Amino acid sequence: MKLAAATVYAVDIPFTETFTHSAQVRRACDSVVVRVVNEEGVAGFGEGAPRPYVTGETPDSVLKHLVGDVWPSLAGTELPNPVEDGLAAFDAVIPETTVAGVIAPNAARCALELATLDCALRSTGASVALLIPARRSTLTYGGVITAGDDEAAARRASQMRSVGLDHVKLKVGTGNDVERVRAVREALGPDVSLRLDANGGWDLEQALTVLNAVAPFGIDVVEQPLPRHALADLKALRQECAVPVMADESLVTLEDAEMLLSAEAVDMFNIRVSKCGGLFRSTEMVRLAAQAGVGVQVGSQVGETAILSAAGRHLAAWAPELAFVEGSYGTLLLAEDVSVEPVRFGHRGRASVLTGPGLGIEVVEERLRRYAKRVVELLAEKTRP
C-alpha cells in the first residue's frame, strides 16, 4: 500500500505550568505531528519533539526538512508490510538525511516512522505490540520536579507522594543543589526512589562535589551530569562517584550508544523515542544496552502529546529490562491532549499497555488543527520529482 498524502502540523499546546531545567524554559508543547494517509484512506499519526539543545532541531527546521527533503523521496512509496517486514523496514523506508547544524534529524525521522507504522498497522488492524510484544501488562511511571525554588520543589514532592508515585526525578544544576536535594528527600520520605537530572549543567568538579554531598540522601542515578561530548569526564565521574551515571543528551544516535558503551562511560541509558529517531532505533539502543549490561530508562520529551507517550509506552512494555519509565503526563502538563482516550498514568503512576490498532490511540485531528501554528498539506503526485 502506497503513501498517498501527508499533513504536517506544527502545534503549540500551552502547558498548565512552566517547566524549567538547566537548559530550557518551556511553556508549551511545540511538537511536529505528521499524519500520513495510504491509498485506501487509512491514516496514521506520528510525532517528533524537536529540542535544539538535544538534537539541534527546532520545530521550523523539522517542518522544513520533512516538507523539503524527506517527503519528496517518500511520497508514493510502498509502505512495508508490518507482519512480513518487521519494524526495521519502517526505519529503512525513511531516507537517511542530514541537516546542517543538527546532530541527527531524529525528531523528523521519528514523526514519519511512527506515522507510517501507525498507518500500516491500522490498515491490518494490528497493534505495535505485534512487532515489539509487551513483556509486562502494567507500567509504573515516575514524576519529574522541574527546576525552581527549593520550597516549590519540596511542595511538588509532597504532591507526588500524595498520588503515590514510587519514582521521582529532580532537575538540578540551577542553584544550591545540595539543599534542593535535601528538601525534596525530606518531603518524599525514605521509600521513594529519587533520581537527579542536571541536563549537562555541571562540569566534572561540580558534579563530583554535588554528587558526593547528596549521595547520603539516597540517589538512584544521576542523568546527564556533564555536557554531551564530555565522554572522558563522564567515565571519570562514573569511576570516582558512588552515584550511578545515566546518559541522555550524550545518547542521540546508535553511534553515540556504541561510543558510550565502548568507553564504559555510563551505567544507564535514557532512551527517548523522539530523541533517538523512532521506535526501531530506540529498540536497537535497548538491545545494545542489554548486551552490555547497561540499565535502561524509557524517557519522554517534556510536553509530548499522547502520540509520543503511546510510542514510549510500547517501547517500555517491550524492553527486556526496565529500570524507570517517564512520560504519559497528558493533561497534567498539557492544556488539552490530542487523543480520545487519555494516555495519562493514574494512581501510583500505573498505566496499562495499549492494545488497540497501530499505536493504540485515536487522535482527534480537529484538536491538532485548533492548536496548529502551521499546517502543511502534502500530496504524493505534487511532490514527487
Place this chain on the structure above:
Amino acid sequence: MATERGSANDGAMRTTIEAAFTAQVDELTSSPPFRRLESGEASAKEYDRFIANLIRTHARSPQLVAFLYALAPPDAREDVLHNLLEELGIEDESGEPHPEMLKDLAASAGLYGVLPELERLATEDLRAIASQPLLYATLKEVGLAALCEVVAFEYMLSRVASRIEAALETHRGLPPQALRWFHHHSEVDIAHAEQGLRHIDDYVRYYGLAEAEAQGIIELTLQENVFVRRYFAQVSPTTPSAT
C-alpha cells in the same frame, strides 16, 4: 441553612485554601489576556475566544454539581442540592437553567453557529475527566479535588464576574440581558463561595481525610491556575468547522 462548624485545624486549612484562591484570582486578573479584555485592547477574536472558552467551561456545570451532590456529606447535602436546582433553573429566582443563559450569551455574541461544537467539546471534556485514570486511590480524594475546583470557580466569579460583565458590555457591545449569567455568578453570589469553603471543611471531616492529605490534594488541584487554563489556555472554536 448552614451552621457554624469547625475546629482550629479547619480554620487553618480554610485560611490556606482561601489564600490559594485569592492568589489564583489575582493571577487571573493580572494576566495579560484578562487585562486586555478589561481595558478594551483585546481584538474581537480574543473576546470571542474568551466567550467560547467560558461557555465550554460552564456548559456542563449541572453535571459537575450533580457529581458533588452524590458525594456530599450529610451536613452539606441540602446546600449542594439547592445549588444543583439553581443550576437547573428550578430554585433560581429567574427560573432559568444557567446553561440557557450561556446559550443567550452565545447568540448575542454571534457565536450561536458554533454553540453545538462548544457543547460537544464540553461533553467531551466531561468524558475525558471520567476516562482519565484516577490519580488518587479512592473516590473520596477525587471528590475533594472536584469540590475544590468548583468552589474555586465560585470564589473567583463572586469577585470577578461583574468586571467581566462590564468589560463585555463596554468593549464587546453585549446587552445586559445577554450577560445575565455573569450577574447570577457575581458578587450577589458571594454566599455560594462562602458556603463552598465550609463544604470543603465538611467534606474533609466527613471522609476522615488527614489534614496533610487534604492539603496535598488541594495543592495539586490548584497547582495550575484553573481559570487561566479554562478561559485562556484552551483553544475553543469561534467559527463553525469547515468540514
